[in-house]
Amino acid sequence: MLRRAWDGYVNTHTLKDKPTRGALGPLSEAYLKRVVLQRLGREWQGRPIVAVQVGGRFTPVPPPSWSSEGSPDTTTYRLLPWWPVSDQDYREL
Numbered sequence: 001m002l003r004r005a006w007d008g009y010v011n012t013h014t015l016k017d018k019p020t021r022g023a024l025g026p027l028s029e030a031y032l033k034r035v036v037l038q039r040l041g042r043e044w045q046g047r048p049i050v051a052v053q054v055g056g057r058f059t060p061v062p063p064p065s066w067s068s069e070g071s072p073d074t075t076t077y078r079l080l081p082w083w084p085v086s087d088q089d090y091r092e093l
Contacts, residue, residue: 004037005032006056010078017081033083038093055079 008028012021017023036052043049058076063069 002035006037006054007033009080015078029083030089033085033089034093037085037089042090049085051082051084053080053082 006029008021009032012025012028013019019029033053034051036054037059040052041051056078058078060071062071
């Protein structure tokens with residue numbers, strides 16, 4: 001679920017986190033935030049969660065030994081902006 005939410009976000013936003021697909025952009029952002037909140041809950045170390053930030057690290061999977069394909073051997077990172085959290089974000093979780 002988290003992977004699909006992440007893919008939905010990166011496929012509807014630029015690298016500067018601007019939506020590119022009309023209404024789908026804000027929906028994918030809200031979905032990713034709600035998936036993260038569903039996993040975290042309402043508190044972290046006894047304090048209410050008031051904002052979340054999501055990041056990812058991506059390392060290419062090497063091709064199989066029988067393939068002549070090359071693969072990049074670099075890991076890339078992406079850190080999304082902080083998103084405020086309200087009670088509305090938890091509805092129906």
